[in-house]
Each structure stands twice: as C-alpha cells, then as structure tokens.
Amino acid sequence: MNINFSGVSKIFEPDIAALVDINLNIEQGEFVYIIGQTGSGKSTLLRLITRELLPSRGVVAVGGVDMRKINTSDIPYYRRDVGLVAQDFRLIPSLTVYENIAFVMEAMSVPKKLVAERTRAVINQVGLWRRRTMRPSQLSGGEQQRVAIARALANSPSLFIADEPTGNLDFTTASEVMKILFAINAAGVTVVMSTHNQSIVNSSRRRVIELVGGRLVRDEKGGTYVS
Amino acid sequence: MTALKYILRDMVRLVVHHWVLGLLTLITAGVMLWILGVTTLLSLNIENMLTKLESELAVQAYLVKDNTLDVEAVSKKIQSLEYVASMKAFSPADSLAKLQEKMGSQSRALEMLGDNPIPWNFEIHVNRAEDVAPLVNALKEMPEVEDVVYAGMVVRRISALSRIASRVAMIMFILSVVITSLVVYNTIHISLYSRREEIGIMYLVGATRAYIATPFVLEGTLLAFFGALIACGGIIAAYFPGIELIRENLPLLTNILLTDRGIIWRFCALLAGFGATLGWVCSYLVVSRFINSITRPE
Known part of the structure; x- marks a missing residue:
C-alpha cells in the first residue's frame, strides 16, 4: 500500500501547527523511519495515515484513496488492512492477551477455528504464549508492546504503522521486535515507524524521514539518525 | 452467524x-x-x-300517564340516544312494588293514594358522568317524558x-x-x-x-x-x-x-x-x- 502526502498541514486549535506543508511519497513495500524530537509531528503524521486525524490542508492518500473522502462506514474496512502499534499500546484492558488479538479477527467474522490458529501463531511469533491468559495490566510495558504488535499482525495487513514500538523495550527485546518488523517488511508489507532509537536506525540503514517543528527537513534513503 | x-x-x-x-x-x-x-x-x-x-350513576325518566302510549316505541327512542349505556324499564306495578319494598313497615301509607300514581319509567345508565347532562336535556325534550330525576350535584362533582x-x-x-x-x-x-x-x-x-x-x-x-x-x-x-x-x-x-x-x-x-x-x-x-x-x- 503506497502513501502520499501532498501539501499536508495539520493545525490544532487554537493555532498549533503540528505539520507544515508535508510532501512525501512512500511506495508499497518500503520500510521508513520517521524521526524527530518529541513534538516534531511524528505521531500526527502517523495518525493522519490511520485516519484518526484529518489534514487541515493538503491531501493524504493511502492506496490511492483520499483519506478525507473515505466514507465513515468504510473506515473499519480500511483499518483492517492497516496494522497499528500505538505509543500507548491501546489494548482493551478487560480482555486477555489472547482475546485482544483474537478480537480484530472476530470483528471481521473470521471463523473461530481460523481465529484460534492465527492468534496462536502471532502470539508465538512475539513469544507471549505463556502470557496469553493475562490481562494488559498484568504485563510489563515491553510485553504489552509485543501484544500490540501481535494484534497488528493478526490480520496480515499490507501497511504497518508503528509509533515508537521500541520505546518501552530493553535492547534485546527491541531487537526482537525489529526482527519481526523486518520480517513483515520482507514479506512485502509497507512499514512506517517512528522512533527515537538511534542505534536501530543507524544499524538498519533504511529510508529516514526527519521532522523538525512539523516540517520535513530530511528524506534520505539508507540514512542514519543524524545526517 | x-x-x-x-x-x-x-x-x-x-x-x-x-x-x-x-x-x-x-x-x-x-x-x-x-x-x-x-x-x-x-x-x-x-x-x-x-x-x-360513573357507571352506577342513574337517570330516572318518568313517562306521561297515558294509556295509549306505546312504551316499547318510547323505550327504543330512548335507547337510540347516544349517551345511553344501558337501561331498564319499570312498569307502574313493578315500580309500586319496589317502592313498597323500600318503605317497609310504612308501605301501608301508599294505600291511601288509591290508584297507582307511578307511570312507566326507565332507569338509564351512562358511561361517563359528563354524559348525564346532555342525556337529561335530550330526555326533557321528549314529549313522552314527563319528568326526569337525577342526582345533579353528585353528577357534576x-x-x-x-x-x-x-x-x-x-x-x-x-x-x-x-x-x-x-x-x-x-x-x-x-x-x-x-x-x-x-x-x-x-x-x-x-x-x-x-x-x-x-x-x-x-x-x-x-x-x-x-x-x-x-x-x-x-x-x-x-x-x-x-x-x-x-x-x-x-x-x-x-x-x-x-x-x-x-x-x-x-x-x-x-x-x-x-x-x-x-x-x-x-x-x-x-x-x-x-x-x-x-x-x-x-
């Protein structure tokens, strides 16, 4: 799924410019890091892609569809094709690890047997099978992050959005998470990930988009954290 | 499913x-x-x-004393009035017997009246208290009806x-x-x-x-x-x-x-x-x- 930002600005009330005149194009199958300081607009950019936000100016198009023109009733169908790992995990507190992951498939009326198979597979993929009956509050930050990743993987999305997915993880766990993301990307899934983690960016040498004060200041293929 | x-x-x-x-x-x-x-x-x-x-409210309509009066026709006429829920006819003899029963030991006083003075009469029931007034007016307009008796104050209240x-x-x-x-x-x-x-x-x-x-x-x-x-x-x-x-x-x-x-x-x-x-x-x-x-x- 390709992503296109054309002259996009996002201004929050009363007059806070989170993004200013962003132009970028991400092709299907790319792996892109969004970097920048806190408040530089990284999360806003990702939330525009997931259509949690609408641009104040310009056009955000995902898979050729203008996010402003998409019908409200079609949004859930769009989001089923987008795996999202949010900064604050966004896990349903009353559900167990297993139920949180199964939910995204159940919402699509996937038969129970398939749900069970797929859920088991993705939980194993993030190494949490033994924690499957626990609720998010009983897990560490890193474990919750992995549950969020497993949930995002459950629907085999063609676009994976991750907002600082390694932010709460130690080096070893972060490396494991990155391995999963690289594997997803290797399968042809577009991955857009915001991060502060310099070593991850520097070691993998993928496309880097840097934001400063809501402006795109660098878009470099095979880039590092600091230009 | x-x-x-x-x-x-x-x-x-x-x-x-x-x-x-x-x-x-x-x-x-x-x-x-x-x-x-x-x-x-x-x-x-x-x-x-x-x-x-309200359904127990009754209007008593007394007919004129006239032997040629067609009681059945009058009964039908009253029955056709829109406010009537039910009605019962009492002959002069029935009415007198009822009165004697009510008076008990004093019923001998009625013998002093000679002929039975009570005419044919009807006990008419309505559905709603507010129907009584128009019914009474309608009855009073009928030439066959001599008198209409009802508990006016009770009805109004x-x-x-x-x-x-x-x-x-x-x-x-x-x-x-x-x-x-x-x-x-x-x-x-x-x-x-x-x-x-x-x-x-x-x-x-x-x-x-x-x-x-x-x-x-x-x-x-x-x-x-x-x-x-x-x-x-x-x-x-x-x-x-x-x-x-x-x-x-x-x-x-x-x-x-x-x-x-x-x-x-x-x-x-x-x-x-x-x-x-x-x-x-x-x-x-x-x-x-x-x-x-x-x-x-x-």
Whole structure:
C-alpha cells in the first residue's frame, strides 16, 4: 500500500501547527523511519495515515484513496488492512492477551477455528504464549508492546504503522521486535515507524524521514539518525 | 452467524467483566420501573374507581300517564340516544312494588293514594358522568317524558373529579415515564462512559459501528429487562397482599379496585416489555453518541 502526502498541514486549535506543508511519497513495500524530537509531528503524521486525524490542508492518500473522502462506514474496512502499534499500546484492558488479538479477527467474522490458529501463531511469533491468559495490566510495558504488535499482525495487513514500538523495550527485546518488523517488511508489507532509537536506525540503514517543528527537513534513503 | 455468536459472546463478556456497573444499571432500572409501575397502577385504580362510580350513576325518566302510549316505541327512542349505556324499564306495578319494598313497615301509607300514581319509567345508565347532562336535556325534550330525576350535584362533582383525576393520572404517568427514562439513560451513560476507551480501541482496530454497538445495546436491553422483571416481582409481591388487606378491612373498596389477577399479570408483561424497550433505546442512544464522538476525526 503506497502513501502520499501532498501539501499536508495539520493545525490544532487554537493555532498549533503540528505539520507544515508535508510532501512525501512512500511506495508499497518500503520500510521508513520517521524521526524527530518529541513534538516534531511524528505521531500526527502517523495518525493522519490511520485516519484518526484529518489534514487541515493538503491531501493524504493511502492506496490511492483520499483519506478525507473515505466514507465513515468504510473506515473499519480500511483499518483492517492497516496494522497499528500505538505509543500507548491501546489494548482493551478487560480482555486477555489472547482475546485482544483474537478480537480484530472476530470483528471481521473470521471463523473461530481460523481465529484460534492465527492468534496462536502471532502470539508465538512475539513469544507471549505463556502470557496469553493475562490481562494488559498484568504485563510489563515491553510485553504489552509485543501484544500490540501481535494484534497488528493478526490480520496480515499490507501497511504497518508503528509509533515508537521500541520505546518501552530493553535492547534485546527491541531487537526482537525489529526482527519481526523486518520480517513483515520482507514479506512485502509497507512499514512506517517512528522512533527515537538511534542505534536501530543507524544499524538498519533504511529510508529516514526527519521532522523538525512539523516540517520535513530530511528524506534520505539508507540514512542514519543524524545526517 | 459467526458474527452473531461473537456478538452474543461479547455481550456476556461485558456483563461478566463489568458486573458492578451492570448491577448498578439493573438495580436502578428495577427501582425506577417499580416506581413507574406503582404510579401507573395507582392511576389505573383511580380511573377504575371513577369509571365504576360513573357507571352506577342513574337517570330516572318518568313517562306521561297515558294509556295509549306505546312504551316499547318510547323505550327504543330512548335507547337510540347516544349517551345511553344501558337501561331498564319499570312498569307502574313493578315500580309500586319496589317502592313498597323500600318503605317497609310504612308501605301501608301508599294505600291511601288509591290508584297507582307511578307511570312507566326507565332507569338509564351512562358511561361517563359528563354524559348525564346532555342525556337529561335530550330526555326533557321528549314529549313522552314527563319528568326526569337525577342526582345533579353528585353528577357534576363526579364529572369534575373524573376530569381532574384523568389529567392527574396522565401527568403522573408521563412524569414517571420521563423520569424513569432519564434515570435509566444516565445510568447506562455512566456505565458506558468508563468503557469509552474500549469502544475507541475497537473502532481503531477495524470493528464496525454495528459490531461495537450491538453487544452494548444487548447488554443494556437485557439489564433493563431483568430490572423490569424485578420491578414486576416487587409489584406483584406488594399488590396482591395489599388487595387482600383491603378486602379484609374495607370490603366496600374491593369492588372499585383492580383485583383481576389477569389484568395485573398483563400489566407486568407490558412493564417488562417497556423496560426492555427503554434499555434498548437508551443504550442505543448512548453507544451511538460515544461512537459518533470517537469516529469523528479531529
């Protein structure tokens, strides 16, 4: 799924410019890091892609569809094709690890047997099978992050959005998470990930988009954290 | 079918996971519907009492003393008047016998009158007290009718009381429905408010509005329905012993109160239906509001 930002600005009330005149194009199958300081607009950019936000100016198009023109009733169908790992995990507190992951498939009326198979597979993929009956509050930050990743993987999305997915993880766990993301990307899934983690960016040498004060200041293929 | 199974499972999950809030909704719905039920039963009893009193109001129409008068034709003429609910004809002989019976030991005084002075007469009943006045006017206009006797003041008072009671009963009923609806709506609102984050996450990971809303709406409907059943239990437990108590201490009132068990059971069935509908409407409105606020992008 390709992503296109054309002259996009996002201004929050009363007059806070989170993004200013962003132009970028991400092709299907790319792996892109969004970097920048806190408040530089990284999360806003990702939330525009997931259509949690609408641009104040310009056009955000995902898979050729203008996010402003998409019908409200079609949004859930769009989001089923987008795996999202949010900064604050966004896990349903009353559900167990297993139920949180199964939910995204159940919402699509996937038969129970398939749900069970797929859920088991993705939980194993993030190494949490033994924690499957626990609720998010009983897990560490890193474990919750992995549950969020497993949930995002459950629907085999063609676009994976991750907002600082390694932010709460130690080096070893972060490396494991990155391995999963690289594997997803290797399968042809577009991955857009915001991060502060310099070593991850520097070691993998993928496309880097840097934001400063809501402006795109660098878009470099095979880039590092600091230009 | 698969979706339905998941939705039903999610509804059970909601009830189990949030049982404290569910219990709050159940109790609130039960108490409010009990108050609504009691208020409505009270109104119905007042209405029933007045209807019975009104139906017992009688107008006595005395015909002119004329041997050539066709009583049957007059009877049909009166019967055709729109205010007449029922009527009974009394011959002069019947009337005299009735009078003698009423006078008891003093009935010999009637012998002093010589010929029976009482003409053919009709005892006419109406449905509503306010029908008496137009009926009396219509009877007075009939040349065959010599005199019309009725309890004018009583009729006017009952008529006025009936009008007031009907209005008060209607206001009481509407107020009870409005208050019950508001309280149940707010309770469901509080119950769902704590789960708005959950609703937001569901939408974010691709659940449709219907898939998110249905378990919540079913939960609200179910809780309000069970609340209504509790209310019905409370009403039945209080009403029938209450009627028994009245029957023992004030037997006269028994005839003018609603004592038919069938009516009370049907009333409870209606209350349970109303409870379920109220739960459905309130949870639908609350969930829709939450989903609308969540799905509206900034």
